[in-house]
Amino acid sequence: MNFDLLKSMVDLVQQFIEQNEGKCIYSNDLQGFTEWLNVSHKNDSIEEPDWFGKELGRSSDSIINTLLIRMGRYAKIYSRSIGNSVFSSQDDFIYLISLKTMGAMTKMELIRHNVTEKSSGMLIINRLIRNGWAEQTICLKDKRKKYIQITENGLIVLEQHREEIRKASRVVVGNLNPSEQMLLIAILSKLDEFHDSFYRLHMNSNDLLDVVFKKLN
DSSP: OOHHHHHHHHHHHHHHHHHHTTTOSSOSSHHHHHHHHHHHTGGGGOOOOOOTTGGGTOOHHHHHHHHHHHHHHHHHHHHTTGGGGTSSSHHHHHHHHHHHHHOOBOHHHHHHHTTOOHHHHHHHHHHHHHTTSEEEEEOSSOTTOEEEEEOHHHHHHHHHTHHHHHHHHHHHHTTOOHHHHHHHHHHHHHHHHHHHHHHHHHTTOTTHHHHHHHHHO
């Protein structure tokens, strides 16, 4: 029996379980494992693409950072049409969706979850409360703790504009086929998990950049 091959297969199954746990991107069976395997190892044969400034020495790090910023800006532009500007920004419905899916959170938990600066996050939360889409409640077990939760009106406004929000999300994905979407989810999830671990520990630190940079080196 080839034990090295068997060990490699076990390691791959472990990677599949860890990456798919809690996300349910793939079904937890042989078919799901095969799809994950095809997507996660597809990049092994991908040729290095060209990008603007490459011939002048522009690095892959630089173009990836620029493209991620551009995608965020495209998403922001598309979101402006949702509900004929009933939302002041895409952060309004993103915060509401977070409260709907995850339940009540403290202000800082909500801000951290959406990777927002504290000052900007507080403005968003206050705006949601002012519009009657969210409310602040006091914890019964510990009256020092206050939580933000979505209101009935908040649920209604999300439902009213659900199709528009989905349309904006679909447009951002653009012309990616299903396999490319799965590959992108896997890559972005890996990046998000990496950065989130540092962000939660050092979000208020001026040394966050140096902390992460040292980890990479």
